[in-house]
Structures are given as structure tokens and as C-alpha cells.
Amino acid sequence: MKIINPATEEVITELQETTKVELREILESLHKGQVVWAKRSVEERLERIIRFGELIQVNVNELAEILTSETGKPLQQSLNEIKGAQNRIEHLRQNAEKWLAPETIVDSGSTREKIVYEPLGVIANISAWNFPYNVGYNVFLYALVAGNSVLYKPSEFASLTGKQFEKYLRQAGISENVFQCVVGDGSLGQQILKSDLDGYFFTGSHATGLHIATTVAHKLVPVQLELGGKDPLYVMDDVTDVKQAAINAAEGAFYNNGQSCCAVERIYVSEKIHDEFVDALVAEVKSYKIGDPMNLETFVGPLTRKQQLQVLKNQVADAKSKGADLSSGGKEIEGIGYYFQPTVLINCTHEMEVMKAESFGPIIGIQKVSSDEEALQLMADTEYGLTAAIFSNDEKRALNLLKELNVGTVYWNCCDRVSPNVPWSGRNNSGLGSTLSAQGIRAFVQPKSYHLRP
Numbered sequence: 001m002k003i004i005n006p007a008t009e010e011v012i013t014e015l016q017e018t019t020k021v022e023l024r025e026i027l028e029s030l031h032k033g034q035v036v037w038a039k040r041s042v043e044e045r046l047e048r049i050i051r052f053g054e055l056i057q058v059n060v061n062e063l064a065e066i067l068t069s070e071t072g073k074p075l076q077q078s079l080n081e082i083k084g085a086q087n088r089i090e091h092l093r094q095n096a097e098k099w100l101a102p103e104t105i106v107d108s109g110s111t112r113e114k115i116v117y118e119p120l121g122v123i124a125n126i127s128a129w130n131f132p133y134n135v136g137y138n139v140f141l142y143a144l145v146a147g148n149s150v151l152y153k154p155s156e157f158a159s160l161t162g163k164q165f166e167k168y169l170r171q172a173g174i175s176e177n178v179f180q181c182v183v184g185d186g187s188l189g190q191q192i193l194k195s196d197l198d199g200y201f202f203t204g205s206h207a208t209g210l211h212i213a214t215t216v217a218h219k220l221v222p223v224q225l226e227l228g229g230k231d232p233l234y235v236m237d238d239v240t241d242v243k244q245a246a247i248n249a250a251e252g253a254f255y256n257n258g259q260s261c262c263a264v265e266r267i268y269v270s271e272k273i274h275d276e277f278v279d280a281l282v283a284e285v286k287s288y289k290i291g292d293p294m295n296l297e298t299f300v301g302p303l304t305r306k307q308q309l310q311v312l313k314n315q316v317a318d319a320k321s322k323g324a325d326l327s328s329g330g331k332e333i334e335g336i337g338y339y340f341q342p343t344v345l346i347n348c349t350h351e352m353e354v355m356k357a358e359s360f361g362p363i364i365g366i367q368k369v370s371s372d373e374e375a376l377q378l379m380a381d382t383e384y385g386l387t388a389a390i391f392s393n394d395e396k397r398a399l400n401l402l403k404e405l406n407v408g409t410v411y412w413n414c415c416d417r418v419s420p421n422v423p424w425s426g427r428n429n430s431g432l433g434s435t436l437s438a439q440g441i442r443a444f445v446q447p448k449s450y451h452l453r454p
Contacts, residue, residue, distance in 0.1 A: 001183060003160060006072040006302040007293050007337045015159055018182040020191055026180045027151065027195055030122045033177025034149035038119050042097045045145050052141075052172035053089035056082065063164055065294070070160050071129055072302040072338070074293045077256055085133035088141060091420035092441070096145045099441040112452040117445040119147035120222060121198030126189055126212070127162070128203040128226075129155035129304055130259045134418065135203040135226065136165065138435040140179065143201070144169075146444035149178045153192060155204070156185045157304050190215075197221065199444070203261075204228075206358075206384075206429045213432070224433030224443060227426055228358045229386030230265045232379040233415055234401070235277055236372070236392035237270035245391045246280035252389070252415035253364040254285065254342055257300055261430075262387045262409070262416050266348075266355050267366045268375045274368045278346055281366075282327045285342045290333070300362055302338040312340050312361045319345050319352040319365065329362070350381055358384070376401050385427030389415040408434075 003012045018026070037045070056063065064078035073081070106113040125139040132154060140150045154162025166181040182188060186208075193200070193215045199222040202212050209225035216223060233252065239245045252264035269277045293301030303309060309332050316330045329341030340362055348355050348365035355365045369375045379388055379401075389411035390398040402410040408425035411417065418424055423434040434440055 001156060001159070001185065003070055005069050006304055006306070009336055009338075012069055012160070015163075015183050017184040018188055023182060023188070023191055023195065026182065027122065027197070029177040030149040030151060030180060031196075033175060034119070034122050034147075037144075037149055037178045038147035040147075042100050042145065042147075045147065046092060046096055048169075048173040049089060049141055049145055050093060052169050052174070053086055055168045055171055057086060059168070063161070066160050066164060067132070067158070068293050068301075071132075071158055071304045072293050073130075073256055073304075074295075074298045074301045076296050076298075081131055081133050085137050088134075088137040088420050088436075091436070092141065092145050095438065096441055099438045100146060100445065110453060112450075114450045114452070116448045116450060117146075117442065118448055120444055120446060122149050122151065122196075123199040123201060123444065124151045124153065124192050124195075124197045126153045126192065126200070126202045126204070127155060127158075129157035130256060130261075132158040132161045136162075138226075138424065138440065139201045139203075140165070142435070142440055143444040144174065144179065146441065148198075148444055150180070151192065151197065152179065152181045153184070153189060154181065156183075159183050199223070201435075201443075202226070209431065222433075222443075224435070225426075225431040226261070226424070226433075226435065227386075227429060227431040228360070228384065229261050229263075229426065229430050230356065230358055230382045230384045231262055231387045231389070231407075231415075232266050232268065232382070233264045233389040233391070234268045234369075234375045234379060235270060235273065236390065236394070236397065237272040238393045238397075239273065239391050240393060242273050242276045243280040246277050247284050248415065249391070250281050250284040250364075254288065254300060254362050255416060257303055257340075258362045258364075259304060259360050260416060262418065263360075264364065264389065264415055265359055267364060268369045268378055269366060270375075271368045271370050274366075278327060278344075278366060282344050285328050285344055288342055290339065290342070300342055303340060303361055304338070306338045308361055309338055309340055312343070312359065312363050315352075315354045315357070315359060315363060316343060316345070319348060319354045322349065322351050324348050324352060324354070324365070350378065356382070372397070372401060376404060380405055383429045386430035387411065387415070 203226040288299040327344040329343035333339035343363040392398040425434040
């Protein structure tokens with residue numbers, strides 16, 4: 001399998017794909033290793049995860065360069081991700097033992113009652129390329145602490161990073177029969193779906209998530225799906241610093257080239273401040289440095305996947321044909337690499353794909369609204385349900401709208417943010433289940449009830 005640098009279109013290296021025979025042998029090993037791993041205390045398992053985090057931070061510069069080389073993520077953003085993902089390990093350090101410990105429910109009377117939390121077994125983590133540290137840690141680190149063994153399949157666009165996870169977990173004391181990284185494309189993923197596993201945890205597109213859920217449904221094992229979004233942001237008319245709101249909105253839309261499930265993908269602005277907001281946002285976007293992702297000053301690098309260029313070109317053409325105006329960008333950047341100009345479309349409507357279909361690139365559509373009621377109706381007009389944000393000086397006014405939206409996460413005066421302290425979950429086409437928080441720790445265990453009568 002060739003690993004392509006999306007900035008240079010050069011082959012970085014070639015990796016040998018995992019074969020069917022190798023996959024079967026790996027799974028046999030993981031089933032045996034899990035039994036031994038689960039007998040270790042949570043404290044012992046956690047010590048190895050903490051050591052892994054330390055090794056990652058010691059080698060952060062090399063790891064960031066690897067991530068940037070295979071995904072095109074600007075180097076500073078790769079550094080930010082790797083350093084920021086450490087908060088998952090800190091969250092586990094502070095909370096894992098508490099949430100995985102047996103719970104005594106009734107400790108008096110003729111029968112004592114308690115709950116013990118047991119690992120699921122061997123779980124598959126089929127992960128994503130856009131934030132492999134964040135979304136990977138959400139699954140495989142939490143699963144390992146809970147006593148599971150993990151078959152980790154990174155996206156074929158982040159396989160080098162996946163092999164680094166394996167390398168440093170091994171150095172941290174987690175053996176090959178507890179964690180294995182397999183390499184391949186969708187055909188390998190299909191083999192994993194057919195294999196004997198005790199849970200499937202996937203991050204990626206809605207279409208693939210739906211395929212996974214339907215394929216493994218007959219197994220009656222846990223399935224969690226962290227899927228895409230078409231996340232809205234509403235800028236109310238009472239925002240006092242319109243320029244700062246525009247700067248924050250632009251970062252939420254264009255960070256990591258817009259390739260984030262919780263990126264701002266559509267913006268609604270009160271007609272009272274619309275023109276001022278658009279001018280400020282366009283000025284901010286035009287200030288972004290575009291180019292070599294290995295340059296620490298670059299904010300917008302290449303797209304990770306070449307085929308996404310056509311998706312963005314189609315969305316621009318569709319919007320313009322239906323009355324949108326192009327305020328910035330709108331074209332593929334000619335030359336080497338999968339670059340697309342940071343694009344701002346105004347006078348958008350919900351007749352346009354850019355306001356309805358996931359973009360997953362450096363493009364944003366803006367629509368003018370006349371009232372909170374109109375904004376709420378438009379924000380709710382989606383098949384997705386990941387996040388929604390409102391910028392306003394009035395918390396009560398903002399929350400009155402946010403509570404009406406069927407999404408997993410809401411933001412007031414912030415956006416595109418994930419914290420290990422609260423659940424990360426989606427609704428409708430944005431997924432099933434939760435990672436992070438206490439719920440994310442217990443996503444990888446199953447309760448056993450004890451009724452004890454002396």
C-alpha cells in the first residue's frame with residue numbers, strides 16, 4: 001500500500017497490507033492475551049497508558065512530522081493535536097479506577113447487591129485520519145484501561161501514525177497480544193467485520209458507519225459510531241465584538257482545512273450585523289497562510305484526499321448556480337498537491353448542497369436570517385446531529401435555542417471543541433453511543449449484577 005504525501009504527491013513509503021491469514025492469527029493472539037490482560041488491576045493497566053503518553057510527548061516533534069507528511073495537516077496543528085490529546089490520558093488517570101470499580105448498591109438486609117464491570121473482550125477500533133490521536137485515544141486507550149485487547153485499524157491515510165501508536169504502546173509495556181495495528185484499505189475493514197470480535201468502534205463517514213452497523217447487527221455485540229456532521233453556527237444580533245466573533249467562526253470552519261467532524265460547516269448571521277460579520281470573516285480568511293504544511297506558519301495545507309477536491313468544486317458550482325455569491329476562494333489551487341482555496345460563499349440558502357451536505361474541506365456557506373425563530377428552523381434542518389453553536393451576549397437567549405436542537409453537543413460563544421470531561425456523542429446520522437467522560441470509560445465494559453445472600 002503506497003503512502004502518499006498530499007502536499008507533494010510523492011510516495012513516502014510502501015506498507016505491506018495485512019493478509020486474511022495474518023488477521024486470523026492476530027485475532028487468535030488477541031483473544032488469548034485479553035484473558036491475561038483483564039486479570040491485571042486497573043492501576044497496573046493505567047500505569048502503562050501513562051507511560052505511553054510520556055513516550056509520545058518525548059517524541060512529539062517526530063510524530064507531528066509523520067502525521068503532517070501523510071495527512072497534510074499543518075505542522076503546528078499536528079503538534080497541537082498530539083499535545084492536546086494528552087488530556088485523555090490525564091482524564092483516565094484521574095477517573096478510570098473510580099468508574100471501573102465494583103459498586104455496592106445494597107449493603108444491608110438479607111441480600112447484598114453489587115455491580116462489577118467486566119471488559120467486553122477483543123474490540124475493533126476502525127479509526128479516522130483527520131484527528132488520529134484524538135479519536136484514536138478516545139477508543140483504544142479507554143478500551144485498554146478497561147481490560148480489553150484492541151485490534152486497531154487506522155485509516156489508510158494515517159497508517160504511519162497508527163504504526164507509531166503500536167510502537168510506543170509496546171515500549172510502554174503493552175504486549176503484541178493486547179494491541180495490534182493492522183494495515184489496509186476498506187477490504188481489510190470488511191474482513192474485520194466478518195471476524196470474531198466483541199465490539200466495533202468506528203470513526204468516519206455516515207455511509208461507512210451505516211454499513212458497519214448493518215453488517216455486524218446479527219452478532220449482537222456493542223457498536224459505537226462517531227460519524228460526520230453539518231454543524232451550524234448562529235451569530236446573534238447582540239454580539240458586541242463582531243470582528244472577534246468572525247475570527248472565532250473562521251477558525252472553527254477552516255482549522256485542519258475544515259476536515260473535522262465538528263467543524264463549523266454553515267453559518268447563520270442576523271441581518272443587523274451580517275455585512276460587518278462577512279467583511280471581518282473574509283478578511284480573516286484571506287490572512288491565512290496557505291502552503292507547505294511543514295512550515296509552522298502555515299494555517300491551510302492540502303486536503304488529505306485528492307477526491308475531495310471535486311466534492312468542493314461541485315458544491316461551489318451548485319451554490320453559484322442557485323444564487324450564492326463568492327466572497328473568497330472557490331477554486332482548486334493549480335500545481336502540486338491537493339490544495340483548495342479557502343472559500344466563503346454568501347447569500348446561501350438551503351437549496352444549496354453547501355448548506356445541506358457535509359463539505360469536509362476549507363469552504364463555508366453563510367446565510368442571512370431575520371429572527372431567532374428563522375435561525376432555529378434552519379439550524380434544525382439537517383439529517384445530522386453532532387454539534388451546534390451560538391454566539392451571543394445573552395446566555396439565556398442562546399440556551400433557549402440550543403436546548404431545542406437534537407444534537408449531542410452545544411456551544412455558547414465557542415465552537416469546534418472537545419473535552420474528555422463530558423460525553424462526545426452524535427444523534428441521527430452523526431452516530432451512536434458516547435466516548436469520553438464517565439460514559440466513555442464504561443463504554444468498554446459490561447455490567448454483571450451480584451445478589452449475595454449469606
